[in-house]
Amino acid sequence: MFKKYLTCPECNKNNVACIFWGYPTDTDLYLQAIKDKEIVDGGCLVSDNDPKWECTDCHHKWGTREEDEDK
Numbered sequence: 001m002f003k004k005y006l007t008c009p010e011c012n013k014n015n016v017a018c019i020f021w022g023y024p025t026d027t028d029l030y031l032q033a034i035k036d037k038e039i040v041d042g043g044c045l046v047s048d049n050d051p052k053w054e055c056t057d058c059h060h061k062w063g064t065r066e067e068d069e070d071k
């Protein structure tokens with residue numbers, strides 16, 4: 001579901017999590033994914049320029065969140 005193939009541009013480790021924005025549809029899966037550090041909670045307030053990735057090691061954030069809704 002969440003692929004980890006990225007490397008942090010800051011510390012060069014691959015402890016990279018996808019930042020999840022908005023409300024989860026499956027709370028159990030969501031909390032498990034956070035526990036496993038596959039995703040991090042980005043919060044419910046979504047802006048126009050949110051980062052997509054966060055390093056769980058140094059907490060560097062980068063990238064651009066992809067719109068998953070048609071506008």
Ligand SMILES: [Zn+2]
Binds near residue numbers: 008013057059060
């Ligand atoms: Zn890092």
